[in-house]
Amino acid sequence: MMLIKQSNLDILVQLQANNNREWFADNKKQFVAEENHVKAFFKTVYNDLNAIDSIEKIKLYRIYRDVRFSKNKVPYKSNFSVGYSRTKPLLRGGYYLQIANNNTFIGGGFWEPNKSDLLRIRKELELDASELRELINEFDFIKMFESLKGEELKSAPRDFDKNHPNIDLIRKKQFLVIRNFTNEEVLSPNFKNEVVATFKAMRPFFNFMSDVLGTDLNGVSLY
Template structure:
């Protein structure tokens, strides 16, 4: 049976949001550590579920401490849990993310958050040469019933250097990230079936991941790079 996210997660983060300082957190750290222990079980369960139908070699649950060195926001603690799951490189590409936050701010995400410059150029060149396959994936009813039919994430204003701003696939080419997200309410997150719902959604991304893995492991002539 899958672990259930305890309601205390949301209760604690709502209190922390009103008391985001070191004194309060240190006084309440035992409660946080107890909650964190339970949530780690959730992330490990997601990891195990993914490996039943994919190959995921890395799981990282992010710490609650914020890096405030280069941020205008100097609050010391995050008011959410986050964790990522990376597919087995170099053969498989893409990653999964689970974000747990109160007030209906929880979500899952999949895709490519920060592709390196070589991968980003390769993706853009593929879309420049032929965007039919990615369009077919995005327009598939089963796929966009879960993930929608468009990417979210940062993009350049016009066109990347070396690309035609009037190209028919410029909407795809100008992206700097290729991400899909799916939001959940607090009620949905606390439901006993939540992790099954998450896993079903993650399964639905596979046509995109299979395509992108093929793109990123071959050159423009289809010759393997690995």
């Protein structure tokens, strides 16, 4: 059984405390060994996830930060992370997993929906948000994810009524679900199963969004 090990977290703690190129060069062999182990874990998650969903792409994120346009010039991330993309255009939504010391979490949803997708979602919610509200108010959803998260506008988007009863959802710019894990949970033998179960629990939300983005406002399929 593929498990996350204490040494996988320890190397990230050391990197965070010594986030410079000199330390990284001196410890690169050990770091790569730990990183490869976590990547293998990510790939076993991919295999399990692909058995219950259709995954178009797996993206293993590099440890190197892009500092070109950032005031923070620290060269390395302090986490291992991976993204799993569902097969478009019929299946929308993406899965994300980050492993980090005291900062491991699963995320999923719509991080940066393009302009047309965001407008389509908002128009749907303007018309009727009852199905989405039912999903996010279910006991199991609240227990696992607490609430629907994501950045939002302070007021209504352009051409939308600020007094609309669904304006709390319409003004969102992102539609995300997130579940956090303690280090103890990450190191548990059951962690991989929990990861896959969490991804599976996102499916009703993803299915709703896929139906919305795959149809026009009259419910006619776009594909």
